[in-house]
Amino acid sequence: MSTRRTPIPVHLRLQALTTLIAVLTSGCLGHYYEVQRTELERLVREPPQTRGQNVYAVQQFTTDSEPEPAGPWYPPQEGPPPPGYSMGLHGYWLPDFYIDFGTPYYDPPVYTRPSVHDASPVSGNVGGVSGGSPSGGGSSGGSGNIGNVGDAIVVIIAVGVVVGIALAATEGARYEGSVAVHPQHPVHLWHRRGGQSTVRLDELTPEHLRDVERATLSGREGAGMWLRGAAPLNRQGFSYQFGAGDDRLVLPGGQNPRSLGFRFALGYYPVKQFGLLTDTRLQTGDFNGGAFYNVRLGLEAQWYPINVWRLHLGPFVGGGQSWSASEGGGLPTTSGARPYVSFGALAEFEIATRLGLTFRWTQDWLPTATPDTRDFISSWSVGLAVY
Template sequence: MKHDTRKASASEHSRRASPWRSPACVLPLIALMLTSGCLGHHYEVSRGEMERIVQTPPQERGRNIYAVQRFSTAEDPEPAPAWEPPAGEPPPGYVVTHRGHWVPSLYFDFYGSPYYEPPYRPSVVATGADVHGASAVPGGTSSSSSSGGSSSGNLGNINGINDLLVLVVVMGVGVGIGLAATEGARYEGSIAVHPHHPVHLWHRNGRQSIVALDELTAADLSTVSEVSLSGEEGAGMWLSGAAPLNRAGFSYQFGAGNDSLALPRGLIERGPGFRFALGYYPTKKFGLLADTRMQFASNDVRGYYNVRLGLEAQWYPLSLWRLHLGPFVGGGQSWSATTGVGLPTSEGTRPYVSFGALAELELTTRLGLTFRWTQDWLPNSNPDVRGFVSSWSLGLAVY
């Protein structure tokens, strides 16, 4: 049976496309995820996937549906009307769950117990149109000198810049952790539901409706802008297999490791380094990112900083199960300054070119653990400054 629910305003429709894939919504989405971003029990299904499903026999429609978990910050649809379990024995190939729902036995054979189950409310009486299978849901060149001393003014300036860099690192890590815990952790892949599971439809004119999956037709989808299923309705929901790593779309990457600063007289200062990047993957294997690396340290007697800002291209041509391998190349401008005990006093800018190797371990469909080895080439630098320095980092990439 089909059931109309309520009208939705135009502003409510504006949020329904997957926001992480839309360029105009990247920064608002980051802020939203840091403040609320909890994952919910509603799963969005693309229009193309639903058009495929309605071409299959009704009794087979619930076995394999590609869906993406939604955030609870998005407006939830009206719940499907409550449903009382039917009397009698289940048909062949079905079993009765402990909550009285008829479910295809192969779901238990292949997937075990459902990931979600509807609330057990046997006393609830359905209101409005009845939908079988549904249950109520609660609502340039650097300039430098080789002098070993430094002025307190120079050290004070470096310390002030380093304080700012600490703030940038804290904010960058916070954004990364927030995205990893939300966008990176949300489920994307195959789900299984009862063949008569209620399907929530949003229509382009603002109307919402609910149609049982095995009663859905192509005509029902002709005016639809969004489709979703709830794991807490019907007989529940099985998460039957997450999709492989999918980089296509925007990416935020962050990490930490060991970085290198090339100094006059052939010296190299090694220390903790941090990396942050934001960019776009037009395909699953190739991406372009704006990239920054920060290396800094200071105390009462010495201090330094080294900040790089540039562009980078990443390519992952090789995959070994969950391990993905590839190279990267990039370049940009660096800013650095040093002063104090054991350091030459220097300050300036220089271009750099970077290249190296990437290894990424697939954690979820949109999250990877990454290791980078980087070689930096410093062209047009002072003759007494090394032309090549290396670094490494470990971090996370959210897609």
């Protein structure tokens, strides 16, 4: 019986292509930066004149909801800068210590001296805006069935890799960390009931935050924005991980087909060092004239207690269910499902605040396997973790 695989069905190829296009066109990084409520609460406790020099913010996508634009912003008064201020780019006054920050990452709008027909210089609120509401295989199948399952696995792998690369590209470029803005920079406040309002940073008070969920800063308003340094790797929150490497399937008779295996995981880190993920590993290929596949699906706990510069080290442990089959050529005819237990070591190199390069060494054990297939199975993979 031939083990040659049938071509991947056209509808599966179209589904993979549709997913690719949807991911790659889902949005671009914009000039809006989100500030969480906890950071706003910290800022209102700072002296008004120094609030803008260190604000923790996260860059947003252009597809995210954007606030109403702030009104025109002008220097506080005409004439020479007051004590403690210097003339900045495009005629804006800046606190003296901002000179050390260099040129803003986002150029501010060009300042034009107002005439009698223009709006008067802003004092107090920048421009209050009230917005609207915003199955297990228990029987032996033919080699054609194994080939069809293998083709489906290939499609799943392709979609998973495309999604992972797209997420890694956006999160790798996305800025999260400290920004600096003028003390009078407009702050867009998002209220719990859907409204919006705008207030100057130096006039922000606890009363403004009573029903506020978050805030947004625009790099293209006020006197521009400085990016002062990205934050260290932050795993807290949801995570998507994917990778590829050497994997192995243990078969009766001492045969150990090795091939390229892929791993995908989705989960949540309640704290930066510890996370729980749903984990799957996919392997398919030809060996000794036959065909085989091996699929594992389970839960995994990851822990990173050791940090050395940008390198993070730790163990993981997990378990779940595995499905595998083999047939044809010199391979034994097998098909079945059984539980597995896995553990191993993790090494992650920090690339960006929400992106890490990972290396995994894994040991698998099938506790209910036959005596000649119950040995530990070792594998390794290299991949990316997006947080």
